[in-house]
Amino acid sequence: MEAYPPQKTALILVDPFNDFLSEGGKLWAYTRETVEGIALVKNMKALIGSARENKVQIIYAPHHHTTKGDYMNWKFLSPSHAGSKNTTLFEKGSWGAQFHPELVAQEGDLIAQNHWTGSGFANTDLDFLLRMHGIEYVILAGMRANTCIDSTARYAVELGYHVTLIKDGIAAFTWEEIRATTETNFPNYGHAILSTEEFTRIIKT
Amino acid sequence: MEAYPPQKTALILVDPFNDFLSEGGKLWAYTRETVEGIALVKNMKALIGSARENKVQIIYAPHHHTTKGDYMNWKFLSPSHAGSKNTTLFEKGSWGAQFHPELVAQEGDLIAQNHWTGSGFANTDLDFLLRMHGIEYVILAGMRANTCIDSTARYAVELGYHVTLIKDGIAAFTWEEIRATTETNFPNYGHAILSTEEFTRIIKT
Amino acid sequence: MEAYPPQKTALILVDPFNDFLSEGGKLWAYTRETVEGIALVKNMKALIGSARENKVQIIYAPHHHTTKGDYMNWKFLSPSHAGSKNTTLFEKGSWGAQFHPELVAQEGDLIAQNHWTGSGFANTDLDFLLRMHGIEYVILAGMRANTCIDSTARYAVELGYHVTLIKDGIAAFTWEEIRATTETNFPNYGHAILSTEEFTRIIKT
Amino acid sequence: MEAYPPQKTALILVDPFNDFLSEGGKLWAYTRETVEGIALVKNMKALIGSARENKVQIIYAPHHHTTKGDYMNWKFLSPSHAGSKNTTLFEKGSWGAQFHPELVAQEGDLIAQNHWTGSGFANTDLDFLLRMHGIEYVILAGMRANTCIDSTARYAVELGYHVTLIKDGIAAFTWEEIRATTETNFPNYGHAILSTEEFTRIIKT
Numbered sequence A, B, C, D: 001m002e003a004y005p006p007q008k009t010a011l012i013l014v015d016p017f018n019d020f021l022s023e024g025g026k027l028w029a030y031t032r033e034t035v036e037g038i039a040l041v042k043n044m045k046a047l048i049g050s051a052r053e054n055k056v057q058i059i060y061a062p063h064h065h066t067t068k069g070d071y072m073n074w075k076f077l078s079p080s081h082a083g084s085k086n087t088t089l090f091e092k093g094s095w096g097a098q099f100h101p102e103l104v105a106q107e108g109d110l111i112a113q114n115h116w117t118g119s120g121f122a123n124t125d126l127d128f129l130l131r132m133h134g135i136e137y138v139i140l141a142g143m144r145a146n147t148c149i150d151s152t153a154r155y156a157v158e159l160g161y162h163v164t165l166i167k168d169g170i171a172a173f174t175w176e177e178i179r180a181t182t183e184t185n186f187p188n189y190g191h192a193i194l195s196t197e198e199f200t201r202i203i204k205t
Helices: A028-037 A040-053 A079-087 A126-132 A145-158 A175-189 A196-202 B028-037 B040-053 B079-087 B126-132 B145-158 B175-189 B196-202 C028-037 C040-053 C079-087 C126-132 C145-158 C175-189 C196-202 D028-037 D040-053 D079-087 D126-132 D145-158 D175-189 D196-202
Strands: A009-014 A057-061 A137-143 A162-171 A192-194 B009-014 B057-061 B137-143 B162-171 B192-194 C009-014 C057-061 C137-143 C162-171 C192-194 D009-014 D057-061 D137-143 D162-171 D192-194
Touching: A009 A040, A009 A145, A028 A040, A028 A162, A028 A175, A040 A057, A040 A137, A040 A162, A040 A196, A057 A126, A079 B175, A137 A145, A145 A162, A145 A175, A145 B145, A145 B175, A162 A175, A162 A196, A175 A192, A175 B079, A175 B145, A175 B175, A192 A196, B009 B040, B009 B145, B028 B040, B028 B162, B028 B175, B040 B057, B040 B137, B040 B162, B040 B196, B057 B126, B137 B145, B145 B162, B145 B175, B162 B175, B162 B196, B175 B192, B192 B196, C009 C040, C009 C145, C028 C040, C028 C162, C028 C175, C040 C057, C040 C137, C040 C162, C040 C196, C057 C126, C079 D175, C137 C145, C145 C162, C145 C175, C145 D145, C145 D175, C162 C175, C162 C196, C175 C192, C175 D079, C175 D145, C175 D175, C192 C196, D009 D040, D009 D145, D028 D040, D028 D162, D028 D175, D040 D057, D040 D137, D040 D162, D040 D196, D057 D126, D137 D145, D145 D162, D145 D175, D162 D175, D162 D196, D175 D192, D192 D196
Parallel strands: A009 A057, A009 A137, A137 A162, A162 A192, B009 B057, B009 B137, B137 B162, B162 B192, C009 C057, C009 C137, C137 C162, C162 C192, D009 D057, D009 D137, D137 D162, D162 D192
Antiparallel strands: none
C-alpha cells in the first residue's frame, strides 16, 4: 500500500457548502440520501482531523459563489452554469455558500480561488498553491462525486499528481452517480481508492 | 435545437486506432462488444463524411504512441499509464497505432499532439489549434467513452467550448461505461447529446 | 490596419492600483517618472471611456492582494513574490489595493481572479471569462510594462488571442523597461502596437 | 547560493537547431554575432556534459518544425508565426530542424512536444514530463533570449518551478535582446542567474 509523505500530501475539500451538506441547503433534497447514507460530514470531519494531526496540508476548492449579474452575456451556458444561475446556487454572502459548520477552515488551511464549473483546478490557482507547498499527493473528498470530484481528479492526474479518492468521503444526488465515479471511472485513471478509516490509519504510519 | 455554424465547428476524433477498433487490435477483446453493437466505425465514418461535406473542421486527438523507453523513471504511474506500458498500447510505428482504415485523415484535417493520459486537451496543442481555426463548437466521437471522451469533454467545457457528444459515436469496454458517460455524467456539464443521424441532419441546415 | 469588432474585443486593465499609480502608493517613488511622463492615468481613462462608448468589454486583471499569512511555507519565492511579501504590496483591504479613483470598475465590467505573479492569465479565470464573452481581440494597458504586461501579452498569444499593446497605456520603473517591452520584445510576438489616440480612433470606425 | 538537488533538477534546452546555431542555418546571419560572441555552443556543450555527469535530467523544448500546409486558415498570425511560415523555419525533415551536431540528444534525455510560439510549456507536455520525473528546479539555456527563453522562464515561474537562467547559455539577434532578458526582465521574476562556469561548479557539490 502506498505511503503518503505528510509534507507532500494535501487533502482537497471540494465544495463542502451548506447548500450541499446541510438541512435547508438549496440542494439538500437531492443530496440528503447519499450524504446521510454515507455519513459524509462525519467522514470529512475525521479526514480533516487526521490531516491536521499529521501535518497534511488542507486546501479548499470551492465552487463559484453566485451573484445576480453572473452569466450575463455569456455565449452559452452549460447545464452546470444554467443550474447555478437559476437557483443562485452558493449565493454570495449567503449561509448556503458557507462551509458546513463542522468543516470550516482554520489558520494554516489554504483556500483556492473559486471554480466556475467542475474541476477545482480549471481557471483557478489550486495547482499553483499545491506546487508552492511541495504537494505531490492529493486526497479528494467532498461534493459532488461524478461532477466536481471526478473532474478535479482527472485534472490532478493530468497535472502529474498522485491522486487518491476517499470512497466514503464523497456523495452525490444518487448512489448510481457515486458508483459511476468509484467503480466505473476513477479506477481507470486514479492511483488509489481508500475509505476514511483506511486513510486515517495509513497517514499515521 | 442548437444550430452549428460550420466554420466555427470541429469534429474531434479521439483515438480511432486499430488497437481499439479493428479485429486483431490489442484491446479488441474488450471493445468488440460495444464497438460492433453500436456500429461505431460506420457512425464515425458518417460523421466524418458529413463534416467534410459541410466544411466542418476535422481534428484528431490521438493518444500517445508507446515506445519501449516510455514511463521509465516516472514518479508513479496511473492505471492508464501502467496499462499502456504493460501492453505497449498503440505501439509507435505499429499497425495498432494507425487510424482505422475507414477513418484516416485527409488533407485539410488537423492532428493534435498526442495526449499522455485521458484528455485530448491536457498537455497538447488541441486547444491552440482549435482557437487558431476559430472553433467554438466541438463535436466528440471516438474512444473510450468514460475515459478519454469524458475527460476531453470536461476539459472542453472548462476551456469555454460548446460541447456536443455523439451518443452512438463512442464505445467502451462495457455498456455500463457508455451509460456512465451518456446518462450519468455528460448531461450535467455538456451542452448537447445527439445521435449520428441527428448531427448529420442538423449540420446540413 | 486591423479592424477590431467591438463585440469580440476586450480592454484588459492590468493592476491599475493606487500603490502603482497614485501619490502615496507604495511603489510611487519607482513608478512616478514614467507614469507621469507618459500620462498613464489620462491615457487609461481615455481608453476606458472609448471602450465603454463602443461596447468593448472591459476586464480587470488584478494582482493578488497581499495579506500577512501569504507566502508562508512556500518552497521558494521568486523576486516578485518576495517583493510583494516584504512590502505587503496591494495589501488586502488597503487603499493601495484599490483601483485608481479615475479608473474604477463600473457595472458590466468584469474582474478576473487575482494573479500571483506576472501573467493575468496564469492560475486565474481571465481566459475563461474572455471566452465566455466571445472575445478574440485583447487590448492591453496598465502596469508594469516588462513584468505583468509582457507576461500577460505572451500568454494571450499562446492562448490564441489577437494581442494589441497600447504603447502609451503602460508604465514601469524606468524608461528602459518600457522600451524593452515596446521595442525589443513585444514586436516579436504581438499583433499590433497602437497609441491611445490610434486605438480610440480605430475602434470607432 | 542555492543548492540544486540533481534528481530534482532539469536542464531545459530550448531550440538548439542548426537554423539558429550553425553556419548555413536560416537565421545564422542574425544570430552569428551573439552565438559566436558568447560561445553559445561551447557553453551549452559544457552544460550538457555537466548535467549528464551529475544525473541532472536533460530535456529538449523544440520549436514546431514547419511544413508547407502549416498556418493555413489561421484566424491571424503573430509575427512569430508569420516569420516561421515565410521562411519555412526549422523545416520538417531538414538539416536546419536538426539539433546542432554537438548538442544532440542521447538515450535518457527527454524531448518535449514542439511548441508553436514562444514558451516551451505552452500547448506541450513539457510541464507534465518534468512533473513525472520529479523536477522542481529548471535551468534554462538555448535560443532566443528575449522570445522563447524569456517566455519559457515566465511560464516556469507561474507553474511553480525554481528557475535559473544561464546568462552565457543564451543568445539572440542582438546584444540588446540579451540584456533585455538578463538585466531588465528576468531578475524581476526568476530565481537565479548563473554563468555556465558557476552552474557546472555548483551542481557538483
